[in-house]
Amino acid sequence: xxxxxxxxxxxxxxxxxxxxxxxxxxxxxxxxxxxxxxxxxxxxxxxxxxxxxxxxxxxxxxxxxxxxxxxxxxxxxxxxxxxxxxxxxxxxxxxxxxxxxxxxxxxxxxxxxxxxxxxxxxxxxxxxxxxxxxxxxxxxxxxxxxxxxxxxxxxxxxxxxxxxxxxxxxxxxxxxxxxxxxxxxxxxxxxxxxxxxxxxxxxxxxxxxxxxxxxxxxxxxxxxxxxxxxxxxxxxxxxxxxxxxxxxxxxxxxxxxxxxxxxxxxxxxxxxxxxxxxxxxxxxxxxxxxxxxxxxxxxxxxxxxxxxxxxxxxxxxxxxxxxxxxxxxxxxxxxxxxxxxxxxxxxxxxxxxxxxxxxxxxxxxxxxxxxxxxxxxxxxxxxxxxxxxxxxxxxxxxxxxxxxxxxxxxxxxxxxxxxxxxxxxxxxxxxxxxxxxxxxxxxxxxxxxxxxxxxx
Numbered sequence: 001x002x003x004x005x006x007x008x009x010x011x012x013x014x015x016x017x018x019x020x021x022x023x024x025x026x027x028x029x030x031x032x033x034x035x036x037x038x039x040x041x042x043x044x045x046x047x048x049x050x051x052x053x054x055x056x057x058x059x060x061x062x063x064x065x066x067x068x069x070x071x072x073x074x075x076x077x078x079x080x081x082x083x084x085x086x087x088x089x090x091x092x093x094x095x096x097x098x099x100x101x102x103x104x105x106x107x108x109x110x111x112x113x114x115x116x117x118x119x120x121x122x123x124x125x126x127x128x129x130x131x132x133x134x135x136x137x138x139x140x141x142x143x144x145x146x147x148x149x150x151x152x153x154x155x156x157x158x159x160x161x162x163x164x165x166x167x168x169x170x171x172x173x174x175x176x177x178x179x180x181x182x183x184x185x186x187x188x189x190x191x192x193x194x195x196x197x198x199x200x201x202x203x204x205x206x207x208x209x210x211x212x213x214x215x216x217x218x219x220x221x222x223x224x225x226x227x228x229x230x231x232x233x234x235x236x237x238x239x240x241x242x243x244x245x246x247x248x249x250x251x252x253x254x255x256x257x258x259x260x261x262x263x264x265x266x267x268x269x270x271x272x273x274x275x276x277x278x279x280x281x282x283x284x285x286x287x288x289x290x291x292x293x294x295x296x297x298x299x300x301x302x303x304x305x306x307x308x309x310x311x312x313x314x315x316x317x318x319x320x321x322x323x324x325x326x327x328x329x330x331x332x333x334x335x336x337x338x339x340x341x342x343x344x345x346x347x348x349x350x351x352x353x354x355x356x357x358x359x360x361x362x363x364x365x366x367x368x369x370x371x372x373x374x375x376x377x378x379x380x381x382x383x384x385x386x387x388x389x390x391x392x393x394x395x396x397x398x399x400x401x402x403x404x405x406x407x408x409x410x411x412x413x414x415x416x417x418x419x420x421x422x423x424x425x426x427x428x429x430x431x432x433x434x435x436x437x438x439x440x441x442x443x444x445x446x447x448x449x450x451x452x453x454x455x456x
Contacts (some may be wrong), residue, residue, distance in 0.1 A: 045250070047270070050416075070180075105258075116263055118230040118359060127296060131231035135219065142227050156198040164196075182196055198213070210249065243272070244438070252440075258431070278435030279435045286390035288443055298332045305389065307354070333424070338425040341424055351415070352372060401427060402414060
């Protein structure tokens with residue numbers, strides 16, 4: 001069993017492991033220091049800040065809400081985002097970005113010549129990078145200056161007849177000027193409509209510029225987008241994503257280290273190129289599985305153990321009949337924009353039942369009606385060690401990965417049953433270096449203290 005100190009918040013920071021028996025753990029909160037903004041290497045590797053939307057360093061931070069309100073908002077965003085993934089996964093199209101307005105992390109990049117700052121949601125669940133552009137037919141209110149392509153010497157609309165006018169865009173048409181235009185409409189009624197263009201992208205003042213990157217110049221955008229953001233930074237696996245387009249320069253490598261949710265005065269890090277290599281003792285790797293839609297990063301989840309009891313991955317009979325691919329390779333999506341981990345219902349119920357059997361604490365109902373397994377907070381609560389077994393890689397989750405403190409006096413299992421698409425969410429990834437190697441086709445994990453680990 002893992003012993004959790006409830007005097008420390010469940011997501012309060014990196015955990016130091018006590019010298020107790022290997023099967024027991026106690027959460028201890030350590031101090032942290034503020035990370036640097038940008039670090040550059042000579043081999044075109046670079047690191048930039050990855051800011052949680054609820055961090056006090058984020059312009060999206062809402063100081064009028066309590067921590068618990070912000071956390072419950074993030075939990076609700078998980079279920080909404082998962083429903084969008086289910087819709088997309090059921091479509092026959094090769095690629096169609098999911099609305100990432102419910103994503104959790106922000107990045108600053110610059111576009112154009114001279115460069116104009118864009119604050120966008122960094123999203124591993126979508127491909128197209130786009131920003132609002134002048135002239136606005138209908139734009140949502142944004143605080144940063146709206147990008148004016150006429151003032152950029154490197155902006156070049158893609159002609160309709162060009163091979164770069166991708167046929168795998170959700171909707172592609174020609175505008176009256178003969179430019180390649182696009183239109184995306186999403187499940188939550190958000191949308192972007194504009195012109196596909198070639199433009200220069202820069203990640204920071206001391207990083208290299210990337211010319212001729214395909215970006216969306218949105219002239220008509222609306223829905224749930226926040227006025228503090230400028231658009232979306234697509235980090236998915238499709239050909240149109242930013243990481244795919246700069247793949248030759250960065251060697252197809254990027255990685256991130258997510259700080260725990262309660263560390264609101266810190267930011268995570270995302271690295272590209274040589275600095276993204278996750279190596280050394282303790283690294284485990286699992287293959288990336290190529291599937292449609294290619295936007296998502298698919299892994300193969302073989303099972304989850306609770307204490308000494310192992311549960312093999314399985315899905316419901318109805319789901320197997322409807323879509324058997326979820327019982328095969330690539331049965332789970334790893335996603336930085338989803339807070340909770342979502343599992344097939346029958347598989348989830350086995351795990352929940354085993355946890356209920358082993359946790360000797362007072363069970364309570366989630367007043368929000370979202371979380372399935374919750375307990376009254378106690379000073380110390382013993383929970384079984386939970387291990388997630390991917391193909392070739394086993395991760396032992398800390399108590400802060402398994403349970404989340406959703407109220408001052410209540411903790412809940414950070415997993416939920418899903419009807420279709422399984423997702424390995426960001427709570428389970430916190431305090432791991434998570435590295436994506438698109439050349440080798442693998443994702444690597446290494447336990448880390450992301451609050452202190454300033455260099456990936």
